[in-house]
Amino acid sequence: MELILVLLIGILYAAGIYLILRRSMVKLLLGIMLLGNGTNILIFLLGNIIKGKPPIIDPDLKVFTDIYADPIPQALILTAIVISFGLTSFAIVLLKRVYALLGTDDLDDLNTPEEEDI
Amino acid sequence: MMTDITLAILSTIGALAILFASIGILRMPDFYLRLSVTVKAATLGVGLLLICAAMTFPDVSVTTKAIAIGFFLILTAPVAAHMIGRAAYIQRVKTWKGTTLNDLEKEGQLDCRKENF
Amino acid sequence: MTLTTYFDYVILPILTISVILAFIRLYKGPQIFDRVIALDLIITIGIGIITVYSIRTSQEVFLDIAMILALIAFLGTIAFSFYLEKQSNDD
Amino acid sequence: MIDNQIIATVIVHLFIAIVQLMFWRKSTAQRFLSVGGSILALILAFKLFFKVYDGEILTMNAANWKAPFGIVFVADLFSSTLVLLTSIAGLAVSIFSCVGVGRQRILYGYFPIFHFLMMGLNGAFLTGDIFNLYVWFEVIIISSFVLMTLGGRKSQLEGAVKYMAMNILASTFFLTGIGILYGISGSLNMADLAMRIPKIQNQALVEITATFFLIGFGIKSAVFPLYFWLPSSYHTPPSAVAATFGGLLTKVGIYALFRVFSLLFIPNHFTKELLVILAVLTVLTGAFGALIKTNIRRLFSYLIVCHIGFMIGGLGLYSKWALLGAIFYLIHDIMVKTNLFLMAGVIRQLRGTMDMNKLGGLYAQYPKISLLFAIVLFSLVGIPPLSGFWPKIYLFKDAFQLEKYAFAGALIIGSFITLYVIAKMWAQVFWKDAPQPEIIEDKFAKMIGYRKTMLLLPVIILASASLYIGFNAEAIIHLADRIATQLLDTSPYINAVLGGQN
Amino acid sequence: MNSTILQTATRYLLPILLLFSVFLLLRGHYYPGGGFVGGLVASIAFVLHSFAFGTQNTMKLIQYKPLSLIPIGLGVAAVSMFLPTFFGYPVMTGLWLEEKIPVIGMIGTALFFDLGVYFVVIGVVLTILFTIALNKEEE
Amino acid sequence: MLFTVLSGLITSSLIVPFGRFLKTKWGFILAFLPVLLFLYFTKFVVPIGQGSYFVQSTAWVPSLGINLDFKLDGLSLLFALLITGIGACIFFYANAYLKGQKYIDRFFGYLCLFMSAMLGLVLSDNMLLLFIFWELTSISSFFLIGFNNDQEDSRKSAMTALSITGLGGFFLLAGFVLMGNIAGTYNISELVDKVSLIQQHPLFPLIFGLVALGAITKSAQFPFHFWLPGAMKAPTPVSAYLHSATMVKAGIYLLARFSPILGGNPIWMYSLMIIGGITMLYAAFHSLFRTDLKGVLAYSTISALGILIFLLGLGSKEAVIAASVFILVHALYKAALFLITGIIDHETGTRDLTVLQGLRKVLMPVAIAGFLAALSSAGVPLTFGFIGKDLIYEATLHAAPSLFLYLTIAAVATNILLVSAGFMAGIKPFIGRLPEQFDHIHLPYKSLWIPPLLLAILGVIFGCFPGFVGDWISGPTANSILAQQEVFHLKIWHGFNLILLLSAITILVGTLVFISNTPSHKKLVWIATFEKISPANIFNACAHEIELFSAFFTAKMHNGYLRSYLLKIILFAELLIGYQLYLGGPLHIKWDTLSPVSFYEVTTVCILIGAIVLTIRTSSRLTAVVATSVVGYAICLIFVFYSAPDLAMTQFTIDTLTVVLFVLVLFKLPSFLNLANRRTIIRDAVVAIIFGMLLSMVALRVLHEPTTTDISDFYGDYAYVLAKGKNVVNVLLVDFRGFDTMFEIVVLSIAALGVYSLLKLRLKSSDKE
Amino acid sequence: MNLMLSFIWVALTGSMYYSNFLFGFLLGFAILWIMNKNEADQRYFYRVPKTVSFILFFLWEMIVANVQVAYDVITPKFFIKPAIVKYPMDAKTDLEINLLSTFISLTPGTLILDVSEDKKTLFIHVMYMKSKEQFVSTLKNNVERRLLELLR
């Protein structure tokens, strides 16, 4: 199964990279999101992945009695997800503003010649 | 054992309902029909599966949780269906050629809606 | 055949096939409306899958996820409707 | 030793920002809070600096979990020095911002975000946990995005899109690296990792991991061929912002590279060669770019790239002297680059433009300010005995010693072109008469004294710091020497963090 | 959007979602959930309301600017983070009351921290979405 | 000695606040600074003439080996006396020359700085300290040359001068550091003991090359000479100071100082002789065609410097003593001639030799000074120039048998031309008929004409009593250069010999050349046609090419297109990662460590892939959003399967919110255009797929590493016991790794603030910053 | 409504302690108080038991109707006769309208597309319609009447 996830990681990264190489700002954003997902899965996979054993201690017990999923990658991914949400939302709005100002979402048009409006 | 059989039956029906919904969404000729088919069948199917879950876990908490999930689904699914259906209609999404009657179009409802935006 | 294997080899496959079918609709479209309802259906089936999986692994915590899905999944559909209703040209 | 004081600067900036958010739309209160808080942070940074100066390494186990289980903050001399420099630069920018940043921007959260940025910088320097470092990096980049777009002018947004795309890509590499690192070692604590990594059997994998960090931090620190975001964006934001960016942002990347490649991945032959080659190319790229730019901030941007090459080269040589030189350069660079952009801001106030072709006559009109700026510019060029001169000697020294003649050549070319472009700039901006005196809008002349002071004081503070670095080079060399020693011998660091338990 | 059905449904869903969010917040230490998800769900509740009734009305409902929730949340989290320093512990050390409180269970700085997270998340999501929505209405 | 150096620095910095007083009539007081310094240095003439030297050392940057080491020996003393002595003349002169100038305070500030930099340079006994002063002279001369900074020409000349000398300076630094590396010290006196170490080192040619580059750029040697004529844009006192005794002589000083260390080998000899030889001939020839008085002087200066380099290259005892004398000779007459030129310029307003004549009638003392200086430069007997020239010929004649003929011819030819140049500058303006336009001219202030007269007369005095100079000044100088102790005695009269014959020929032919060569603009134009391939033009062309290349390179690399930047970054990453993977060796999949495949997971991944493909391929933005959210939801399912409920929840809610966000924002955007052509698409696809494959391979490798779980085990064991929570992930988030969470909500807050300001803040045009 | 929230709270937490219920009640009260400050419509829904029974009835209806659609879906030929029907409602209040539409939508074969502005008519998409009159009357008598009875 890990192999499939490995494949998935590759595809997510590839797709992300492909999309950020496009000219559309929206695609750039989607690409960034896919890359983020790829990274998350990668972190997830490279920790110890175990099925059906969430890292939650049984209500009646004080410690784990059997094997459980590695909580660290989960915590890391959680943080990463939230952070990329922040970034993404900002990016989306930036995109909106750029579109409102320039009337395009073509990244190649983001080259207003040197100007003095700072 | 009795529980097991019940579980098996309920889950099978549930799963099949969901399957039909999927087949429906794939096969139905226009958007409205697809929408019409899917929402309820899927809700029903999931509802049955939830009942299975409630039966499997002995806790009261799981039972109430399952009921809550079902309740939420019933509360939200039709609303969502209605909203998207309405949007589709306002955007004049084509109906299937076999559609026999279209009151909404007759009423001119559509045009007055559009003016609002 | 135990219940576990039944879930594993009958129910879950049925559900996953359903997801695939729904996804085919999503992929094919043809219109964005079809995709949105396909997405909605996929999430609903997802709730089912999670429920079954929760039974399978005897982990009731997964039901919490199902609950969240049930409560907020429709927000996406609402948002799309909101957008589609106002959109002037067909996307 | 457990000591909350380590993250005192972080805490100060955090609370300033929060309180400022509560005083949303009260611009005067925000100004006072900002300057006051920056002064406090500076004092605390000094305290911390003197505490660790003798070589003691302080740690703080956040949440009272001993390393490697919790997040640990470590103040060694390197991080404390950078915290101190950041605080000095921060204070200067803070003062400058009171007048240099428009009221509108202040009303929309300039100051809180600035302090979040300062907090992020301090945190990044102090943390001893690789994932926590990622979080700090994110704090830094998101605040820099916001500061960069604050005001929402067209060029700003255009710059910001590019800046953002490439920085997020950098974060992706960094995070991927962390994931892999965790996968091979099972730890996130840097000291702990330093213990574990040599024991990993598949060292090839370690090298691969190092590559991800190299690329991630390489983008952040604007190394060739990863530097593109910098000249795309640094000329767009308000000068106070550009000053913070120019002085500090790339330096975090440098810091991270130094930290990671001294503590976790000791560079092997290939990495060293690679770093030196990249350094040479970086210097050349920056130099070529600087040669042709006529907007002074664009010029400065390329100079940043150029000088990043010096520091990367120092890391690539990876010898005591070279590291010493690179660290000295880092210290000097933070002070000077911050000041350069502040200066650009003052010039803008004086003339309403930053285009060299349109500028002129400053020396005739404002001789004393011009001389002040000359100090900054000469420090940048490294006119001996000003601050930029000393580190180059060390870099030369080991470039020759280790027979990296290409790097020595790059040092010469880079230094020369810096000299050339700055002289050109001096001639164009200060000497030449203004080509169209009638269209000059001199806001500065109309200002009341206090506002003038607020604009010039930070430049003076930083210029004095540069002068101090230059004339008391001995002290700085001692400092850089100790830092380099700590970088090369990591066992005190590891012991301080892990308490000798392993 | 002017849909009676949506509006009516929202009337019932909003409290349920808020309740659910508090539930997620409080139980995070023992089960899946916590400040993040709680905050997200709570903000989704308001987002839903804004879809049904318009952003202006939602703003009226909340009464406070969502932006002001951010410093409050940050403040709560930061204070709970630094409270331990007054007791001589390092920053962020978990402090716990000796006795259990009914329903919520153990009360500790971690809970307050989560509460701060909760507020920040609500503030953030609503600020973002409402700003966009209102901005669009202006345009 | 430290104080002598510092005095100028201090004075110059005092001028910043107190500069106003220079504009008063008391301004001349400043000129007593060099006078005092001069007197101070004369004190040392006797002891040094007796063979002793003085050192002083103050610690400065000991860890780098840079200390304020000063050493006063014959060579240093000669230069120190020139710097302060001629400096004193210049100070007095400039005070009158620039009377009423608006920025006279600045001028003297630079001048003081320059003087002390020069002093420091010649007194330093530490290479790096020397370098510091070396650079300071470059910088202060930059300001002096560009003093009339409102003129484009001045700025350009200052730039050129700084560029050339600055570039040389960096080479010099490199050379010094390299030498320090080899010798283990930066102290020049100590280096003398390590000559063999340095000269036998394989890098010796490099060291020599670097140091020589520093010297010849500073001393305006071919092909770097062209900055010097340009530097004539400076006010004349500056030219006089820089080009007679100081700035340009720094290179000479450097080579003289280092000749015991680097000299005495073929590399040194031939390269310096060739460079010096070419320069002296080339420049002397060029001086014939100048119509600008200062131009003549400039070229003759370059030529004289060439002679000096040539002599130092020759390196024999005779050559060195000749050089020691010639330095002084040249300083005296050249300073005088420059100052005279300044007076002429000041009074007549022109320096054009085609116009200037007959000025003796109105400027008699000046004419006398000019005449004397010209004679000295021509080397007429009884002038100091005669002694100098004799020594030069003596040096060339005593060179190796294979060489002496060529060298002597070159020296004679150069000197012939220099005679003409000297007459042109010192005599031509004063003879002939006075044009009417100059009738009104009066003799200027005393402080203008006394200094040149003094210098010119000094040239005659020294010429009459060469023994004195030889014993006390030039002799010790030569001794320092040769690092030995010997007695040199200079004589007026050597009897009739070949040298005297050569001298006579030189003067005779030189005078003939002077008479036959009337300055004209036509000739200038004619010579200018050759200048098309002159070094200056080649340099300019190179500079231009470099600039073009820079523009091209910068535009190519930084072309404004984000996708191109990203592509470059990705390619670089692929290259590196790929190479590292390759180094890692072949990859074997260990099937037994992998978990079994289950149907539902495969399906999930398939859907994920399908959704990704849809995201990429669709032309509708909304579809793309839908597809991306499917990706998110499918990942959410994966999280469920692999026991991450918290993750699944968060991923799901955030995904939903992201959809909402997108939907709110995409409102008015157009649909995707297919902007890329097929080739680009394929290229990008290949790049992307390679990247994905690399990542997959890395991930696979990591998977095969045994996992260490001691830390997560710790969390499992203590989450409840110590942190009182049972959801370990949440405990991690709020306790173990609470700091991450704290600052991640800060990230969120900042993003929200950013969104808020981005959408709400609209700057007024007045609010630029 | 408050009671309902309390129940949901209990359901969520899954523990039927008195204290928990009370907390849920208070929490629900607080939430409603915060929310309803500005709202005129403050009616609470108090017929929880009736709702539950209605939901059960309605689940049954769903299963029955599903079979029909399922059959149509899996057989190759379609028997559908879709139409969009204007349906005059008796339901008045928002809640009534909402429940009615929920019910209609959840029954396979019918779907609410829109509610008219004056809240008097529904536009329903019907899959199997023999005639408009028959459909309307069936709906009116079987479903709407029943629902309204329960509610009023």
Ligand code: NA
């Ligand atoms: Na959580």
Ligand code: NA
């Ligand atoms: Na976290």
